[in-house]
Amino acid sequence: MPVAAKSARMRYGWRMSSVSPRSPETPTSSVPAARRARKKSKTRADLLAAGTALFASRGFDETTTNDIAEAADVSQRTLFRHFATKEALLYGDMDEALDELRAGLAGRPSGEPVFTSLRRSLVGLAGNFEAHREGRLLQARLAAEYPSVSAYSRATVQLSWERAIIEGLAERLGEDPMLDPRPEIIAGATMSAVRIATRQWVASGGRADFVALVDAAMAVIPHLGELDLEMVRDSP
Amino acid sequence: MPVAAKSARMRYGWRMSSVSPRSPETPTSSVPAARRARKKSKTRADLLAAGTALFASRGFDETTTNDIAEAADVSQRTLFRHFATKEALLYGDMDEALDELRAGLAGRPSGEPVFTSLRRSLVGLAGNFEAHREGRLLQARLAAEYPSVSAYSRATVQLSWERAIIEGLAERLGEDPMLDPRPEIIAGATMSAVRIATRQWVASGGRADFVALVDAAMAVIPHLGELDLEMVRDSP
DNA sequence: TTGACTAATGTCAGCGACTGACATACCATG
DNA sequence: CATGGTATGTCAGTCGCTGACATTAGTCAA
Numbered sequence: 001m002p003v004a005a006k007s008a009r010m011r012y013g014w015r016m017s018s019v020s021p022r023s024p025e026t027p028t029s030s031v032p033a034a035r036r037a038r039k040k041s042k043t044r045a046d047l048l049a050a051g052t053a054l055f056a057s058r059g060f061d062e063t064t065t066n067d068i069a070e071a072a073d074v075s076q077r078t079l080f081r082h083f084a085t086k087e088a089l090l091y092g093d094m095d096e097a098l099d100e101l102r103a104g105l106a107g108r109p110s111g112e113p114v115f116t117s118l119r120r121s122l123v124g125l126a127g128n129f130e131a132h133r134e135g136r137l138l139q140a141r142l143a144a145e146y147p148s149v150s151a152y153s154r155a156t157v158q159l160s161w162e163r164a165i166i167e168g169l170a171e172r173l174g175e176d177p178m179l180d181p182r183p184e185i186i187a188g189a190t191m192s193a194v195r196i197a198t199r200q201w202v203a204s205g206g207r208a209d210f211v212a213l214v215d216a217a218m219a220v221i222p223h224l225g226e227l228d229l230e231m232v233r234d235s236p
Numbered sequence: 237m238p239v240a241a242k243s244a245r246m247r248y249g250w251r252m253s254s255v256s257p258r259s260p261e262t263p264t265s266s267v268p269a270a271r272r273a274r275k276k277s278k279t280r281a282d283l284l285a286a287g288t289a290l291f292a293s294r295g296f297d298e299t300t301t302n303d304i305a306e307a308a309d310v311s312q313r314t315l316f317r318h319f320a321t322k323e324a325l326l327y328g329d330m331d332e333a334l335d336e337l338r339a340g341l342a343g344r345p346s347g348e349p350v351f352t353s354l355r356r357s358l359v360g361l362a363g364n365f366e367a368h369r370e371g372r373l374l375q376a377r378l379a380a381e382y383p384s385v386s387a388y389s390r391a392t393v394q395l396s397w398e399r400a401i402i403e404g405l406a407e408r409l410g411e412d413p414m415l416d417p418r419p420e421i422i423a424g425a426t427m428s429a430v431r432i433a434t435r436q437w438v439a440s441g442g443r444a445d446f447v448a449l450v451d452a453a454m455a456v457i458p459h460l461g462e463l464d465l466e467m468v469r470d471s472p
Numbered sequence: 473t474t475g476a477c478t479a480a481t482g483t484c485a486g487c488g489a490c491t492g493a494c495a496t497a498c499c500a501t502g
Numbered sequence: 503c504a505t506g507g508t509a510t511g512t513c514a515g516t517c518g519c520t521g522a523c524a525t526t527a528g529t530c531a532a
Contacts, residue, residue, distance in 0.1 A: 036499050040509065065489065075511050080490060115464045151391035159390065181432050181453045186460060188428025192421045217417045222461035224422060228351045272528050276480065301518065311482050316519060 044082050044092070046072040051089045056138055060090070060146045087152035090142065093135060098160055100124035105168030117172060118165070118190060119218050125161070125194070126210035133206045140202040161194070162187045186221070193217035280318050280328070282308040287325045292374055296326070296382045323388035326378065329371060334396055336360035341404030353408060354401070354426060355454050361397070361430070362446035369442045376438040397430070398423045422457070429453035 050071035054063040065086055069076040083089040104121035112120075129136045143150040165187040170177035177183045197213035286307035290299040301322055305312040319325040340357035348356075365372045379386040401423040406413035413419045433449035 036508070039499090043509080064487090076489090077491090077512075078510055081509080084490095086489070113464050151387060154395065155387035155391040181429070182456055182460070182463065184432055185425050185428045185453065185456055186463075188431075189421050189425040189457075189460070192424025193417070195424075196417050196420055217421065220418055220421055221425075222464045224418070224425070225458035225461050227418065227422075228349050228458045270528095272479070275528085279480085300516090312518090313483075313520090314481055317480080320519095322518070 043072070043074055043078065047074065047079055047082055047089060048092045051092070052135065052138065055090060055142060060086075060142050060149055065089075085152070087149060087156070090139060090149065091152065091157055093132065094157055097125055097128040098164060100128055101161060102164045102168065105164065106171070108172070110172075114169065114172060114186070115218070115222055118169070118186070119215055121168070122190075122194070122214045122218070123211050126197075126214055129198075129201065129210050130206075137202060137206050140198065144202075158191055158195075162191050165190055189221050189224075190218065193221070279308070279310055279314065283310065283315055283318055283325060284328045287328070288371065288374065291326060291378060296322075296378050296385055301325075321388070323385060323392070326375060326385065327388065327393055329368065330393055333361055333364040334400060336364055337397060338400045338404065341400065342407070344408070346408075350405065350408060350422070351454070351458055354405070354422070355451055357404070358426075358430070358450045358454070359447050362433075362450055365434075365437065365446050366442075373438060373442050376434065380438075394427055394431075398427050401426055425457050425460075426454065429457070 047068060051063075051068045054067055054071060058067075065079055066076050068089065069079040072079070079089070083092060101121060101124055104124035105117065108117040108120060139149075139153070143153045166177050166183045169183035169186055170180070173180065173183065175183070193214060194217075196217045197210060200213050201208050201210050283304060287299075287304045290303055290307060301315055302312050304325065305315045308315070315325070319328060337357060337360055340360035341353065344353040344356060375385075375389070379389045402413050402419045405419035405422055406416070409416065409419065411419065429450060430453075432453045433446060436449050437444050437446050
């Protein structure tokens, strides 16, 4: 029961391309010259599995990178060749989610209203969360307990989503995101919506409907302007 | 010229209350029993000054915490008693900005429209930036160059502002921020506006009018709803 | 003034994330 | 099979950061 961990680390975490395990072509035959890639993928997958298991049972700070490497039967050095940081290892399966988000945004029909496109794209993210419920819940719980995990989530994982949204929206709007502030502003509001939805989803133990939660939070964005007229809070 | 630093560290950074240097009561007399506090403040100030100077001349990763401690003529252990992390030392003068933001929000008249309150409160932040131009520019430049600094800025500094805004808005709206998503959504959009404004301000070398920049970015928030109707981007 | 009390600092040993350098094993390819 | 490149192992080292304990020095009451 590490009391909100008094310490922890974090580095950024980008780079490291190495394609995710994915389906190795076809179980057999086809392209026989891929053993090397398959072994590499396996090493990565082993590390991911070992890390997840240890983090879940012991906690984040309580697990050393050496523990993980040994559990995966590789050297610590190999671990750090696959993952830039300990945190990156915890979020090692997040690339797919990013891809789905990007693809979702890019795939929306041209004439569709912006917020509709955004909401529909987030369905992809939501689906990914439900498809990896246990892993996502673990990540969320560790982020709630360990500051370094929380920081990594915000500064790396969520930032990558935000950037994907900014680029996707700018593309749809046909504007340069460095000149038109709207994509970035919308992305900021959207990330808040995603955090709200995630928090509620985690609180429900992953049983709530993620899509509905995101939609509910997203729904308030277009109505923010109405608040500008309200003269709230007359002291009772 | 560290090429976007290949490595760096970060921990969270909260805790550590120790009041900022502020005015030590009165130059003389008054409360003579405060030498201890003054010395502590001086140590902190020395560390801050040493850190700033070294970071500016050598870079962030290129400066060790030991370098800073020695430059300030204290032990490394003392440095870490004053600042939880190396990054927290770089942002050691940011508390004032947070206080101004909080106070600004709390001090706005009750009947004032929400966005007006927010914009006026951000004037405090802007003023703080202009009052500490060199320091803020250094922080921004280091954040652009070193991932660990950027991560800390996002995950700690900006998060504290965001929380202040959420709490301030919830208070004004008389709502529980855990039930009403609007404060958090607005805060997310606002933080994007602040980042946009900061980026432009830094690009201008700190010469642009920060208040005007924030206002310009904030101005689009109430009009986000209009985007929902647009059917943009008909391929040319 | 003196003598406890305690807050601030120093010292030291150590943990653990991460890295560079070099060696080795192994798959790929002509 | 020879050649080459890539994934991995080994090892030593850096650096941020921490716990434990000793020391210094304001503080405050008698």
